[in-house]
Amino acid sequence: MQRWTCSLLLAAVVFLSWPNSSPAPIIFRPGEGWSYESLSGGGGWRRANAKDQLAVSRDAFAAEDWKIAFKAARRTVADWPLSDHAAEAQLLLAQSYEKRGDDKKAFAEYQILLQLYPQNIDFEYVQARQFAIATRYLDGQRFKLWGRIPFYKSMKKAAAMFQDIVSSGPFSSVAPKAQMNIGQAWVNEAGGFQFSESEKHKNYRLAVLAFEKAADRYHDRPDIAASGLFAAGSAYQQQSLDAEYDQGVTLKAIDAFSDFIALYPNDERVPKAREKIKTMKVEQALGNMKIAGYYEKLGKLAGAKNYYNEVKELAPGTENAAIALQKIDELQRQIDAEKVSSSQP
DSSP: OOOHHHHHHHHHHHHHHHHSSOOEEEEEETTEEEEEOOTTSSSTTTOOSSHHHHHHHHHHHHTHHHHHHHHHHHHHHHHHSTTTHHHHHHHHHHHHHHHHTOOOHHHHHHHHHHOOOTTOOOOHHHHHHHHHHHHHHHHHHOOOEEEEEEEEEEEEHHHHOOOHHHOOTTSSSSHHHHHHHHHHHHHHHHOOOOSSSSHHHHHHHHHHHHOOOHHHHHHOOOOHHHHHHHHHHHHHHHHHSSSSSOOHHHHHHHHHHHHHHHTTTTTHHHHHHHHHHHHHHHHHHHHHHHHHHHHHHTOHHHHHHHHHHHHHHHHSSSHHHHHHHHHHHHHHHEEEEEEEEEEEE
């Protein structure tokens, strides 16, 4: 016991003998987190007023010391939110998050900047940074777990980011493309893993709505409006191909491509739109062939003939059209024979 007490006293004497060489303590402050700071207090990066604190962040950012730039900017915003320096500090905070690789938080801080200080910033620059971040996620960048570990992709979250851009500045330089990218994100989501066909169809519908909104809202931008109509048609077509044939969706796709051709006849994608319409009409013809065969089996000859006529009109010159013409002749002979038989006493 005595030996243990002596050892403890010796350790205490050593510790108290060298106070100036002891390591800096770990300090926790709400809103700032943990940090190493000198015993004299304040830390090497902490300042007494907003102007000086911002200067620390600005200098650290220029020196590419993202951690100090981040901490100093965050403290400026937290302690002096109404100062003339808060807007620049908020910008540095967002930029620091981006430089540190935390795009999700960077986007959120840029959004706060737009909401709180819209008159004190370069609005177009901030939206351009948000657009760059959202595009990285659209291109497949993974969202991080705890802000550090790349974990999962989410087109739904990417779409929400582009929606924030459009909502904040619907007529900014990046807004039209952001509106188109909302649709593209939903198309990507629909093409990925889904829990049900209804969810997949919902995502395609959201894609179409986004593309149609782009065409309508930016009608004075022919490049965007034309792309919106073409993309809406493509989304409808993809929806019809990804599930059991849906004649209603195919008709909507054909209508969208027809509007595109009528409104933008000189667009280089017109031949492709015509080819897509032709392909879908062949699909329609196949659907009508099945319905005609069903009516024929039920003995409803007039109804079957009408559907075979649709096949002939939708896909002229094809093998299905030739079969339909043959069927029409056969059915007409049967119909005429039935009339003669029913008219005889």
